[in-house]
Amino acid sequence: KYNGKLLGGLLADGFDEAACTSRYSSFLYRKISFHKPSSYLISRLRSYEDLHKRCGPNTQSYNKALEQLKSGNKIGLTDCNYIVWISFSGLGNRILSLASTFLYALLTNRVLLVDQGKDMADLFCEPFPDKSWLLPRDFPLIDQFDSFNRNSLHCHGNMLKNNVINSSAMSKPSYLYLHLVHDYGDHDKLFFCDGEQSFLENVPWLIMKTDNYYVPSLFLIPSFETELGSLFPEKGTVFHHLGRYLYHPSNHVWGLITRYYRTYLAKADERIGIQIRTFDSRHGPFKHVMDQILACTLKEKLLPSVDMQDSVVNPSENAKLKAVLVTSLLSGYSEDLRNMYWERPTMTGEVVGVYQPSHEEFQQTEKQMHNRKAWAEMYLLSLTDVLVTSAWSTFGYVAQGLGGLRPWILYKTENDTAPDPPCRRAMSMEPCFHAPPFYDCKAKKGIDTGALVPHVRHCEDISWGLKVVDDHDDL
Amino acid sequence: KYNGKLLGGLLADGFDEAACTSRYSSFLYRKISFHKPSSYLISRLRSYEDLHKRCGPNTQSYNKALEQLKSGNKIGLTDCNYIVWISFSGLGNRILSLASTFLYALLTNRVLLVDQGKDMADLFCEPFPDKSWLLPRDFPLIDQFDSFNRNSLHCHGNMLKNNVINSSAMSKPSYLYLHLVHDYGDHDKLFFCDGEQSFLENVPWLIMKTDNYYVPSLFLIPSFETELGSLFPEKGTVFHHLGRYLYHPSNHVWGLITRYYRTYLAKADERIGIQIRTFDSRHGPFKHVMDQILACTLKEKLLPSVDMQDSVVNPSENAKLKAVLVTSLLSGYSEDLRNMYWERPTMTGEVVGVYQPSHEEFQQTEKQMHNRKAWAEMYLLSLTDVLVTSAWSTFGYVAQGLGGLRPWILYKTENDTAPDPPCRRAMSMEPCFHAPPFYDCKAKKGIDTGALVPHVRHCEDISWGLKVVDDHDDL
Ligand SMILES: Nc1nc2c(ncn2[C@@H]2O[C@H](COP(=O)(O)OP(=O)(O)O)[C@@H](O)[C@H]2O)c(=O)[nH]1
Ligand SMILES: Nc1nc2c(ncn2[C@@H]2O[C@H](COP(=O)(O)OP(=O)(O)O)[C@@H](O)[C@H]2O)c(=O)[nH]1
Numbered sequence A, B: 001k002y003n004g005k006l007l008g009g010l011l012a013d014g015f016d017e018a019a020c021t022s023r024y025s026s027f028l029y030r031k032i033s034f035h036k037p038s039s040y041l042i043s044r045l046r047s048y049e050d051l052h053k054r055c056g057p058n059t060q061s062y063n064k065a066l067e068q069l070k071s072g073n074k075i076g077l078t079d080c081n082y083i084v085w086i087s088f089s090g091l092g093n094r095i096l097s098l099a100s101t102f103l104y105a106l107l108t109n110r111v112l113l114v115d116q117g118k119d120m121a122d123l124f125c126e127p128f129p130d131k132s133w134l135l136p137r138d139f140p141l142i143d144q145f146d147s148f149n150r151n152s153l154h155c156h157g158n159m160l161k162n163n164v165i166n167s168s169a170m171s172k173p174s175y176l177y178l179h180l181v182h183d184y185g186d187h188d189k190l191f192f193c194d195g196e197q198s199f200l201e202n203v204p205w206l207i208m209k210t211d212n213y214y215v216p217s218l219f220l221i222p223s224f225e226t227e228l229g230s231l232f233p234e235k236g237t238v239f240h241h242l243g244r245y246l247y248h249p250s251n252h253v254w255g256l257i258t259r260y261y262r263t264y265l266a267k268a269d270e271r272i273g274i275q276i277r278t279f280d281s282r283h284g285p286f287k288h289v290m291d292q293i294l295a296c297t298l299k300e301k302l303l304p305s306v307d308m309q310d311s312v313v314n315p316s317e318n319a320k321l322k323a324v325l326v327t328s329l330l331s332g333y334s335e336d337l338r339n340m341y342w343e344r345p346t347m348t349g350e351v352v353g354v355y356q357p358s359h360e361e362f363q364q365t366e367k368q369m370h371n372r373k374a375w376a377e378m379y380l381l382s383l384t385d386v387l388v389t390s391a392w393s394t395f396g397y398v399a400q401g402l403g404g405l406r407p408w409i410l411y412k413t414e415n416d417t418a419p420d421p422p423c424r425r426a427m428s429m430e431p432c433f434h435a436p437p438f439y440d441c442k443a444k445k446g447i448d449t450g451a452l453v454p455h456v457r458h459c460e461d462i463s464w465g466l467k468v469v470d471d472h473d474d475l
Helices: A018-029 A041-057 A060-071 A089-106 A138-147 A156-161 A186-192 A192-201 A224-229 A235-246 A251-265 A287-299 A333-345 A368-382 A392-404 B020-029 B041-055 B059-073 B091-108 B156-161 B186-192 B194-200 B222-231 B235-246 B251-265 B287-299 B332-343 B368-382 B394-403
Strands: A079-087 A110-114 A174-179 A205-210 A270-275 A320-325 A351-355 A385-391 A408-410 A424-426 A455-457 A466-468 B081-085 B110-115 B176-180 B205-210 B270-276 B322-329 B351-355 B386-390 B409-411 B422-427 B456-458 B467-468
Touching: A018 A251, A018 B186, A041 A060, A041 A110, A041 A224, A041 B456, A060 A138, A060 A385, A079 A089, A079 A466, A089 A205, A089 A224, A089 A368, A089 A392, A110 B351, A138 A205, A156 A174, A156 A186, A156 A192, A174 A186, A186 A192, A186 B176, A192 A224, A235 A392, A235 A466, A251 A351, A251 A368, A251 B332, A251 B351, A270 A287, A270 A368, A270 A392, A287 A333, A287 A385, A287 A408, A287 A424, A320 A368, A333 A351, A333 B251, A333 B394, A351 B251, A368 A408, A424 B332, B020 B251, B020 B368, B041 B059, B041 B091, B041 B222, B059 B205, B081 B091, B091 B110, B091 B205, B091 B222, B091 B235, B091 B368, B091 B394, B156 B176, B156 B186, B176 B186, B176 B332, B186 B194, B194 B222, B235 B467, B251 B322, B251 B351, B251 B368, B270 B287, B270 B368, B270 B394, B287 B332, B287 B386, B287 B409, B287 B422, B322 B332, B322 B368, B332 B351, B368 B394, B386 B394
Parallel strands: A079 A110, A079 A205, A174 A205, A270 A320, A270 A385, A320 A351, A385 A408, B081 B110, B081 B205, B176 B205, B270 B322, B270 B386, B322 B351, B386 B409
Antiparallel strands: A408 A424, A455 A466, B409 B422, B456 B467
């Protein structure tokens, strides 16, 4: 029998419910996922939890490893190896990069520790039992996190470039900084080669900064292939499962989510999410974007068209009520849409309500309420039945992944005109890796990494990006 | 048995339903009124309808009366006497002044004809069977309506002032202009004296311009007393009944009303209307107004207060859903309110949705969609269970009257501070007459017309205004 509360076994039992209401009640707001976690994934998560309990902050093993780090060189084997994820970039990016890093930790038997930055603790519950995933604030290198970059002394790629280390070296540093930010260089990208992976194996502390969902390239590392196949027999579900496993909104954020849902969305017969994000330096709203949204939603029949004749179509008593949840930095798009469905009847007799939780006008990071709301909105989008997202946006990827939704993606506009077609259905619900390497580690030359295996393809929204798809996905 | 569709007999049967959907389906959106129209009112309405049918536009009688008007002097008796209402001022004012004028027509056996101005036909259905209430566009004086004022040659008050007529004169003009606009003079105000009323009796055409709900002063004219008592045994229901009788939203506007209601309001357990209107030349929103709205709604327990501790109060499954309908020219007040109920839980566990159909930023008259929306919003407010209105605003009076609601009135703010108390409950649902005369027709001297009879009192929101209240009203 399917255990809804534990998401089919994905979640461990026994957490304190009051400390994190969302963990065991999210299932009340979602349809049961079509995608069951494999029993192997479940068992690996349970054993990760054991590892984390044994090695987490302030355990004996942690203290021992910390000693090594402080002494600066590696003396013998450590009980536990760690990967520290540095809080970096927008919230959507963080959620995706952290999930990638958790998968990497699973694959390499490392303990994941999370730099809490300004607000990680305010946004998310602890995902692992007993021991925190937050890096203690007295961690030795913590003050250097901000300044770590591709040229840092301990940067893995930089060291390779300068021949300070090479993969066959016998002595290993006690820590390395891994720079997987979009501006990373060719030597940083060697991270995705088996050779470097085996070199990294015995480095007790890896400190990673990234703004990417780099899972697709993990699928291209031969030594991870079998394990990934067992963890995810259905390949296009990596973020879906790991995201639901890791990200439980804090009680504050859960309040935002549940109040909004119950107030505006719960009573609708169908919920449509539209995530509008234009990467345009001008302020907007833009007519061509509104045109595109309408062209997509009407053409794909996600929303009913309106009667421009304004004939008297009276909503029938049992006409469907559709709720459109719009997220956008601006209020203009949702206002236009709301007015359209107010001013004219639909051809189907349905009534359509349009809702937008916030319009912050400008992107702001590191403001507490701002990020709470951004997270609540991604989550609310994930509770919809039908999702439309904007190309390039990790905000949308998070929603589609958590929701288990294959969205319609609005193509990026060029030259202020609505693209034609305006949107397309995503091949899978997986996020796109925006800055993948194009390197054949064996042949040591460039290669199209989107053409190597059937389950790693170029993204719908970014031609050079990579994403994981199911073998049977509708391509 | 109560006939809901005909509002307890208030409405005549037999109209074409498709031409005016609202007429026979408004009852589906309202609770049954506590206030039944008297059988005398009903019979007078039926006989008015007969009169209108006999005398309305393009009937023989109408043409005959028109001949008299054109010839310029009164030759013998006319079959029918008319009162022409000139379209003037904001929509709320128009709705109230026209209802007053219809009552005056009932009291004086005149036929009411409505100058359609820019949009009367677009906003309202025909209220009388068979014959239109709209003044034909070829009416002789129609081009002079705009220029009619207190100094016009045919202005009743002006003629009295200049001794061109006096109430005992034997020869009567074929038409008179009645100026009952807020800027009217002492001689215009003699309209509210019995002497002038009997003089006017045989003038076949009266043309009236007014922006006021002058019903309260009709109650102070002795010759109307008995009739008004029979028509409205429950005195504070004049506009409630006449408004529901006269004002049926056109199909366009009914679409706006029903779509909005069904989309945003229908599923709520309770609906609260808040009409926000500040007569301030600066743009707003203003903090003191927001403070006042909160002070009123929380103090009077119309809305639940929020938990400022932000403790985790999870909405329980069967917590009540309240919908707040805000109307305002600005979006700021409703946004603040919506955010408040999103960001924090209520102390009661209820969830509160906040909706605002439009925010036009500036008052605009004579724009088609603008007035349609204004009318739709007044009507939507009238469909709420609990109403809060702004002092001085006819927009709010229309809503309270149609809805049969005794609102909480937000006092007008002075010196940018929220008044204390912030609001009070209205004595009756009747509109306030903003510019009543203070004249004792018999004694020919000033008098406090708000202290003559128990059922005509000074208004809650305007100390010099007059309104009709029930003898048993909670004063
Ligand atoms: N509340 C809210 N914030 C948004 C929205 N779109 C962008 N933002 C803000 O801008 C940031 C964008 O960064 P990120 O989440 O990484 O998404 P991306 O830039 O679209 O990939 C978010 O974290 C929010 O702070 C939106 O629709 N709603
Ligand atoms: N749609 C809309 N229009 C409003 C609102 N408040 C004022 N207006 C506009 O301003 C006009 C105000 O004139 P009137 O209806 O006579 O109301 P009053 O001035 O408040 O007595 C309305 O007819 C509308 O055109 C509002 O809340 N909603």
